[in-house]
Amino acid sequence: MADDPYAIDWAAESGRLSGAAQDDAAWYEAQAAALVKPADRLAVDIGSGGGGMTLALASTQTQGRVVAVDIEPALLAAATELAGERPGARVRVETAVADLADGAESLREALGGPADLIWAAASVHHLGDQQAAVSLLAGLLGPGGRLALAEGGLPVRHLPWDIGLGEPGLEVRLDLAQDRWFAAMRAGLPHSVRMPYGWTEALRRAGLVQVTTRTTLFESAPPLDPRQRQRVVDGLAHRVNRLRPSGLLDPADSATWDALLDPDRPEWLGHRTDLFRLSARSVHVGVRP
Numbered sequence: 001m002a003d004d005p006y007a008i009d010w011a012a013e014s015g016r017l018s019g020a021a022q023d024d025a026a027w028y029e030a031q032a033a034a035l036v037k038p039a040d041r042l043a044v045d046i047g048s049g050g051g052g053m054t055l056a057l058a059s060t061q062t063q064g065r066v067v068a069v070d071i072e073p074a075l076l077a078a079a080t081e082l083a084g085e086r087p088g089a090r091v092r093v094e095t096a097v098a099d100l101a102d103g104a105e106s107l108r109e110a111l112g113g114p115a116d117l118i119w120a121a122a123s124v125h126h127l128g129d130q131q132a133a134v135s136l137l138a139g140l141l142g143p144g145g146r147l148a149l150a151e152g153g154l155p156v157r158h159l160p161w162d163i164g165l166g167e168p169g170l171e172v173r174l175d176l177a178q179d180r181w182f183a184a185m186r187a188g189l190p191h192s193v194r195m196p197y198g199w200t201e202a203l204r205r206a207g208l209v210q211v212t213t214r215t216t217l218f219e220s221a222p223p224l225d226p227r228q229r230q231r232v233v234d235g236l237a238h239r240v241n242r243l244r245p246s247g248l249l250d251p252a253d254s255a256t257w258d259a260l261l262d263p264d265r266p267e268w269l270g271h272r273t274d275l276f277r278l279s280a281r282s283v284h285v286g287v288r289p
């Protein structure tokens with residue numbers, strides 16, 4: 001695994017995913033408020049990562065259970081810790097270690113009944129057969145249950161087009177390299193098949209109706225505060241370092257990133273007051289008839 005530039009060590013991602021869960025808390029709360037209904041008794045967070053949505057669901061739902069599901073026990077521990085911070089909690093948070101690729105049975109057992117709401121953010125795209133995963137999740141819903149897939153949107157941008165070092169458009173080329181990395185990562189997954197249509201179509205093919213998409217714009221305008229600035233630098237370093245072993249980064253860009261990400265260099269990104277954060281995240285929802 002260490003030699004595979006497309007393998008992801010989810011336990012090692014724990015700190016980053018927990019940080020993102022906390023940064024995006026307001027977005028998770030808004031999503032939960034839009035999706036949870038008063039009579040809901042069972043919500044599920046599939047591939048719960050840092051537990052941001054697990055916490056929001058448990059804080060919004062008024063009864064029953066929220067189950068966080070992940071392939072990585074260390075991440076479930078992070079989600080439990082975050083969700084445990086609710087004062088006066090009325091909803092029980094449970095966890096289940098499961099690999100979605102193993103099929104529905106162990107999940108069905110862990111849930112113990114049909115789900116009212118299933119949320120899956122950036123997790124289904126780690127399955128070789130995404131349509132099979134969407135159909136599996138749709139099959140765990142009760143009548144009127146909702147499946148929400150947070151997938152896609154627009155890539156996040158942080159840098160001016162011309163940063164005065166190397167060829168302009170550095171972050172555009174980083175996105176392109178990232179896209180190629182993603183395609184190779186997906187091609188290497190067990191039983192990988194292409195899904196040559198969008199997420200709303202995948203929800204319809206899974207038998208769901210009333211399919212909609214809601215997209216949220218994220219914007220942090222410059223100047224960022226020192227904590228935000230550090231998170232931008234860390235996020236870019238994470239992407240660049242993940243890409244380096246794949247050879248997908250242009251060598252000249254790689255040298256530019258070396259300078260930008262080195263705190264001992266005058267070009268270090270942490271010195272810049274013009275960093276920003278701009279992105280869009282889409283949530284696609286379907287309802288089981």
Ligand SMILES: C[S@@+](CC[C@H](N)C(=O)[O-])C[C@H]1O[C@@H](n2cnc3c(N)ncnc32)[C@H](O)[C@@H]1O
Binds near residue numbers: 010020021051072098
């Ligand atoms: C990119 S992270 C997203 C985490 C979180 N949902 C978020 O939006 O920040 C993908 C998550 O899916 C989990 N995951 C990946 N493959 C999985 C699988 N086959 N079965 C269950 N969970 C999986 C990972 O452990 C990780 O927590």
